[in-house]
Amino acid sequence: MDVQTAALRPPLHRVSRTAIWYWTIRAALGWLVVIGAQVAWMVVADGDHDAIRIPALAVTAVLAAAHLIVMPRWRYRVHRWETTPEAVYTLSGWFKQEWRIAPVSRIQTVDSERGPLEQLFGLANVTVTTASAAGPITISGLARETADRIVHELTASAQATVGDAT
Amino acid sequence: MSGPAETNGTTDGTTNGTTDAPGTADAAGTIDASRTADVPRTEEWRRLSTRMLFVHPFHVAVRAVPALLGLLVAGSNKGFPGHLFSLGILALMIVIGVFRWVTTTFRITDEHIQVRKGLFRKQVMTVPRDRVRTVDVTSHLLHRVLGLARVEIGTGRSDQKGDGALKLDALGTAEAAHLREELLHRLDTAGVRASAGVPAGTGAGAGAAAGDHARGPGAAAIPTGVAAIPTGVAGIPTVAGVGDVPTAPVAGTFGREKETELARLQLSWIRYAPFTLSGVVAVGVIAGFVSRLTNEGGVDLRQIGALRDGWKWFTGVPVWSAVAGVVIALIVFVAVASTLGYVLSFWGFRLTRHSGGTLHVTRGLITTRATTIEERRLRGVEVSEPLLLRAVRGARLIAVTTGLHSGRGAQRGGSMLLPPAPVAEVETLAERVLAPRGGDGTSPVVGPLVPHGPAALRRRFTRALGANAVAVVALLALWEWAGLPAWTWITALAFIPFAALLAADRYRNLGHAMTREYLVTRWGSLGRRRVALECDGIIGWNVTRSFFQRRAGLATLTATTAAGRQGYRVPDVAMSEAIGIATAGIPGLLDPFLAVPEEHDPHLKGTL
Numbered sequence: 070m071d072v073q074t075a076a077l078r079p080p081l082h083r084v085s086r087t088a089i090w091y092w093t094i095r096a097a098l099g100w101l102v103v104i105g106a107q108v109a110w111m112v113v114a115d116g117d118h119d120a121i122r123i124p125a126l127a128v129t130a131v132l133a134a135a136h137l138i139v140m141p142r143w144r145y146r147v148h149r150w151e152t153t154p155e156a157v158y159t160l161s162g163w164f165k166q167e168w169r170i171a172p173v174s175r176i177q178t179v180d181s182e183r184g185p186l187e188q189l190f191g192l193a194n195v196t197v198t199t200a201s202a203a204g205p206i207t208i209s210g211l212a213r214e215t216a217d218r219i220v221h222e223l224t225a226s227a228q229a230t231v232g233d234a235t
Numbered sequence: 236m237s238g239p240a241e242t243n244g245t246t247d248g249t250t251n252g253t254t255d256a257p258g259t260a261d262a263a264g265t266i267d268a269s270r271t272a273d274v275p276r277t278e279e280w281r282r283l284s285t286r287m288l289f290v291h292p293f294h295v296a297v298r299a300v301p302a303l304l305g306l307l308v309a310g311s312n313k314g315f316p317g318h319l320f321s322l323g324i325l326a327l328m329i330v331i332g333v334f335r336w337v338t339t340t341f342r343i344t345d346e347h348i349q350v351r352k353g354l355f356r357k358q359v360m361t362v363p364r365d366r367v368r369t370v371d372v373t374s375h376l377l378h379r380v381l382g383l384a385r386v387e388i389g390t391g392r393s394d395q396k397g398d399g400a401l402k403l404d405a406l407g408t409a410e411a412a413h414l415r416e417e418l419l420h421r422l423d424t425a426g427v428r429a430s431a432g433v434p435a436g437t438g439a440g441a442g443a444a445a446g447d448h449a450r451g452p453g454a455a456a457i458p459t460g461v462a463a464i465p466t467g468v469a470g471i472p473t474v475a476g477v478g479d480v481p482t483a484p485v486a487g488t489f490g491r492e493k494e495t496e497l498a499r500l501q502l503s504w505i506r507y508a509p510f511t512l513s514g515v516v517a518v519g520v521i522a523g524f525v526s527r528l529t530n531e532g533g534v535d536l537r538q539i540g541a542l543r544d545g546w547k548w549f550t551g552v553p554v555w556s557a558v559a560g561v562v563i564a565l566i567v568f569v570a571v572a573s574t575l576g577y578v579l580s581f582w583g584f585r586l587t588r589h590s591g592g593t594l595h596v597t598r599g600l601i602t603t604r605a606t607t608i609e610e611r612r613l614r615g616v617e618v619s620e621p622l623l624l625r626a627v628r629g630a631r632l633i634a635v636t637t638g639l640h641s642g643r644g645a646q647r648g649g650s651m652l653l654p655p656a657p658v659a660e661v662e663t664l665a666e667r668v669l670a671p672r673g674g675d676g677t678s679p680v681v682g683p684l685v686p687h688g689p690a691a692l693r694r695r696f697t698r699a700l701g702a703n704a705v706a707v708v709a710l711l712a713l714w715e716w717a718g719l720p721a722w723t724w725i726t727a728l729a730f731i732p733f734a735a736l737l738a739a740d741r742y743r744n745l746g747h748a749m750t751r752e753y754l755v756t757r758w759g760s761l762g763r764r765r766v767a768l769e770c771d772g773i774i775g776w777n778v779t780r781s782f783f784q785r786r787a788g789l790a791t792l793t794a795t796t797a798a799g800r801q802g803y804r805v806p807d808v809a810m811s812e813a814i815g816i817a818t819a820g821i822p823g824l825l826d827p828f829l830a831v832p833e834e835h836d837p838h839l840k841g842t843l
Binding site for chain 1: 774777779780781782793795796797802810814817818821823824825827828829
């Protein structure tokens with residue numbers, strides 16, 4: 070039977086390759102906070118319990134390194150997006166992956182945003198919201214021109230549909 | 236920082252914009268003229284009831300009771316001016332309350348409801364009338380004494396952070412009732428009026444008829460005969476308080492509504508009250524009050540003789556009997572408090588269906604509450620069975636609708652369609668509520684569900700036992716190296732059979748079904764819920780798969796919707812089944828994204 074063998078194919082387009090670096094730096098900043106806190110703790114404690122603290126710091130460093138090497142590349146292989154005149158379709162995540170599909174007729178807003186870090190890499194993300202709080206679709210790590218084009222296309226096709234989108 | 240393009244795709248429901256109102260109190264005309272020149276002004280700006288000027292200081296005083304009590308008990312002998320400070324804040328809050336009353340005005344035109352508020356930062360909130368989904372009328376004790384009611388108007392914008400709802404706190408009871416009719420039954424009342432041949436001028440209270448454009452702007456100043464709400468004679472603000480109008484005309488104008496009773500509170504249902512555990516909240520409230528009394532009020536509990544003696548006795552008895560005593564006392568207290576809570580919230584509960592296309596819930600012993608839900612926006616129902624209630628074959632029914640949050644304590648939210656009652660009653664009512672939509676014979680409420688298969692069963696056990704094992708290992712480690720008492724890990728070990736039972740029950744409850752109109756999903760054990768969600772109300776789909784779910788060939792499908800919890804999950808269903816549900820739910824949406832079986836394998840491997 071058709072349903073038994075059905076599977077979702079990945080969306081057509083990959084995000085920008087620069088996104089790998091963006092994700093790496095973003096995660097690195099997070100790890101720096103953790104490592105910084107541990108170092109500060111060691112300095113303040115002034116030699117007490119170093120038998121626990123130094124291995125803990127080492128473990129953190131190893132985890133951070135593994136995360137920074139694996140996560141961005143894995144993420145890049147997963148993240149994909151596609152828009153058609155009828156629907157927006159994305160796949161995101163890495164360890165936990167998520168497909169999101171929303172019909173263009175139900176789109177309420179299309180926003181594009183560039184954070185400071187994204188600006189550094191010339192990237193942008195696009196968020197498509199629907200009337201459901203559980204339904205916003207975010208495509209991150211897009212080249213700026215691509216993001217602008219998506220916003221333009223989606224806005225145009227969303228305006229072409231009628232109804233109150235709830 | 237904000238992006239280059241921030242556009243509104245389609246017309247976007249509620250515009251909760253902040254408009255800088257030119258001028259001060261008299262700006263009504265200016266705004267009106269500049270914004271909506273083509274809409275005839277049918278309604279003056281109205282104020283909330285004058286009686287609110289008594290309510291607000293009282294509420295502030297009640298909130299300050301612990302501090303005031305402390306003032307009485309302890310006196311201000313510590314030389315710290317904390318109490319004076321509290322009194323100063325009290326006075327300031329009363330002044331703020333008065334200002335809030337003065338600056339809040341609202342009006343209802345043919346097309347919009349507008350609320351203006353703010354002294355320094357003027358805010359005008361505008362909601363198109365066709366976006367009104369629910370109207371909630373609440374009267375607290377003091378409100379009731381003074382004949383007042385708070386009106387909350389729910390719109391489709393449940394995605395808004397904070398309060399998307401418009402609140403009018405408070406109006407006269409009669410005006411509040413009239414407002415509800417006006418907002419949700421507008422088409423119907425207009426129809427009734429036309430067919431009955433009543434002259435338009437008599438019923439048009441606040442421009443109720445949507446097509447009333449014919450009336451010129453000047454007509455607004457004409458006192459509207461029979462209608463309950465005087466629009467105020469031109470130029471004179473309605474300071475007299477609109478609630479003072481006799482209530483009889485309201486009944487006269489809107490009495491033609493046909494009303495069918497769907498459910499009514501049976502006294503025997505109160506037996507379910509102790510199993511709701513709502514009394515736990517009371518324990519929290521009392522604990523909070525005591526802690527405020529000791530902190531803010533400066534009351535030293537150790538100075539109260541009876542408490543000191545009690546504590547002495549308590550520490551004297553053996554530990555096991557002390558623990559047993561506390562547990563029994565808590566259970567009795569929670570049971571009594573839950574029963575009281577049930578009676579207070581659900582006394583006089585009635586659910587009716589109006590011919591105007593709404594469901595109407597009234598309830599409450601001291602604080603009365605009337606919620607009106609537009610049936611067209613009712614997207615389904617949720618049968619909720621917390622474990623204790625399920626054990627005694629009880630359940631409650633919650634509406635899945637836009638404009639009401641069901642996430643934060645359905646008892647407080649207005650979406651409760653039936654308080655804890657026998658499960659059979661709940662199911663019958665659910666059928667009746669959904670009945671007008673027709674169906675294909677399979678009931679979304681009691682129909683059979685498809686189980687999720689052995690992989691989902693294994694996952695339930697792995698998760699429950701895994702979590703328990705982690706807890707045991709962690710506690711063992713702490714016992715070994717950090718000197719934690721041994722009974723902690725022994726207790727954790729003893730929980731393993733319960734974890735297994737929980738896993739088995741969670742699997743047993745897991746299920747879904749797809750009828751022609753509804754997606755049905757059931758999940759949970761400690762709180763089991765069965766939701767029937769109308770397919771028309773489904774906006775889109777999210778499919779999530781964790782690493783372990785991918786290995787087990789499972790996925791969690793979420794139907795996103797503007798109603799209720801915003802998203803309803805079908806957890807741990809086989810991927811192909813998830814796609815089957817999604818294609819059946821919104822036909823055609825997924826088709827372009829489905830892989831042809833022969834070629835999908837390499838692609839999918841790429842994403843693993």
